[in-house]
Amino acid sequence: MSMFILVSGPFTDGRVWNEVVGRLRESGAEAHPVTLSSRPEADLETHIEDVVRLVDSLESPGELVLVGHDYAIHPVLGAADRRPERVGRIVHLDAGMPQDGDAALALVPDPSVHELLRAEGGPGPVPSPGPAQWQRWGSTEGLSVRQLELLSRLAAPQPPRTLTQPLRLAGTAASVPSSGILCTAGGMTVELVEALVRTGPPQFRKLADPRVGFFELATGHWPMVSCPDELAEVLLRAAAGEGRRLTVPEGESPFLGSFLFDTPERPRVRNGRLDLHMPKPDPGGAQGPRPAVLFVHGGPVPPHHEPAPRDSPLYLGYARYAASLGVVGAVVEHRLHGIADYAQSADDVAEAVELLRADPRVDARRIALWVFSGAGLLTADWIAAPPPWLRCLALSYPILAPLPGWGAVGSRFRPVDALRAGGGTLPPLVLTRAGLETPRIAATVEEFTAAAEETKALLEIIDVPHGCHGFEIHEPTDESREAVTRAVRTVLAHLEQPS
Structure with a gap:
């Protein structure tokens, strides 16, 4: 039996997972949505501790599946790094690949947030979006007007230090299998990831590890709202170790291989x-x-x-x-x-x-x-x-x-x-x-x-x-x-x- 810990992105809380939780439990899995602290003084460390406390409170005969959506991949990775023996898989749900020292702000798509957090006198909480503003944070394809209004009613301001505090990882969870679920309406596809793995920056090559699987959902950035049935099915498949694997021939990187001419060395x-x-x-x-x-x-x-x-x-x-x-x-x-x-x-x-x-x-x-x-x-x-x-x-x-x-x-x-x-x-x-x-x-x-x-x-x-x-x-x-x-x-x- 799989046991899921579900952590959502900025402004949202555990309620955003309600329909997905129902589908997962109907399938026989356990599902535990997380509500991260929204106190103004909370930082990334606070959110990591929120997830770690839940991990420590659960008694499970098997390993946990930690799901991080958007920003939440930061506290999920932080928690997995502290409790690697409890985690069987990490799922990146339309989320990035933060490394040690990375702050979540680097992947925030709304430029006004960057300006807000650089304001003189210190940043205040990032205001939660209105129904017409969610598109600044990701594709809203698949969401109805009613669903956007619901997101705004449930939303809370995001504590600023959750976005600016760097993620610190010791590397203890580096061997934990992972899955990537890409919401293609935002533009990211498995094909694009494969191209980045093949010829992009070196950090992407780890995605060709056989322990990493990929899925696509033809929807926007909030699949737990726009297509909960499909998301629940993909999460179950990810927990079972399914997913598309990427392969990269040796040498296919501008940092490896050989140049196409044998150019003589010069001073x-x-x-x-x-x-x-x-x-x-x-x-x-x-x-x-x-x-x-x-x-x-x-x-x-x-x-x-x-x-x-x-x-x-x-x-x-x-x-x-x-x-x-x-x-x-x-x-x-x-x-x-x-x-x-x-x-x-x-x-x-x-x-x-x-x-x-x-x-x-x-x-x-x-x-x-x-x-x-x-x-x-x-x-x-x-x-x-x-x-x-x-x-x-x-x-x-x-x-x-x-x-x-x-x-x-x-x-x-x-x-x-x-x-x-x-x-x-x-x-x-x-x-x-x-x-x-x-x-x-x-x-x-x-x-x-x-x-x-x-x-x-x-x-x-x-x-x-x-x-x-x-x-x-x-x-x-x-x-x-x-x-x-x-x-x-x-x-x-x-x-x-x-x-």
Whole structure:
């Protein structure tokens, strides 16, 4: 017999699970909904203790299934970390993958909440949503007007420190099996998760563990209200260890594998977050300042990951390839560790640009920026106010609008909006587009190319029809080699144009 502990997201309490609890109990399972403390002084630690107390109070012949919806995955993981011997499975119900040190605020989609919690004099409780405001916290598809009104009547303000206090994990529950239930109306699908596992940040690769199973529900963010029957059925299947498993071939990561060219190592100069890979001197011995390409790695990438992005095969490969063709190949290691870090990351890139331009071996008037994947959002700054020395802006399989669940990304980082606003004379754009891109990412690229056409931006597209996200570190093909060669030589040609 399964025994479920059900913990819901912000503003809601145990009553939101009423219909699901009934279905689970009818099936013979035990179900215990949790009402987390709503005292203004409560913090994440308070909520972890709420769950731990319930775990300790239950006498069960088997192991518990802890279900965390939205924010509640934080206290659920905290409780599992303290009582791993009691927990048989952790279920992420339309929830993220917080790590040790993460605060729940990073995944809050409503930007007004971020402003509220940064208010002078200290933040107060986050007001509970009215019926028309729930959509700021997730997709409301499947909810009737009556159900939205009911949610608001049952809601309570969210204590601010529950969102800002970092989650602390000792790692004792790392081996507990887990399940992910994705509510697809919000945009997240198993297909997108699989793409992130295959070519995204390294922390996603743990989702390919055989102990992890996935389910989809074709509804919005509150399935316990919009489809309680379906949710109860999926929870029972998750408890039984069912679910779709993800597989990832070895080496399919920009931080692993091999670059598609065998690029010779060049002298590397490290200056803080910036690495410069230097070209060979001219045959006659003269060595004037050279143009430079600054490669900006994708992300988010967790801090202290090994290998670091600038030491990974993908970015080493590009920088060395550029250096072999006579320009300085530079790589910046910026601090895009989570989706709330884009402003910090933008500062790191701007600082690296200034260091690069100040280097006497670099021609400060001829610089290209080349961004990858999740760093695509950083291009908004350079599109909004393009400096005269920026000769080219290159983008490889970029993410050009925040993905589902990326509500913590500030409005500043919207490349399409910046393109349409037109802040100056835009440099040429070189876009490498993967034909097998994940649909959600591909849609952001399509929107960007449409805006470029509307604004008559100089955009050259290099298509890789059989390439997927991060195709350069997969098994090389003539198509992929040709695409990279063309992209690099196109960028270098723009650098050689006279002022």
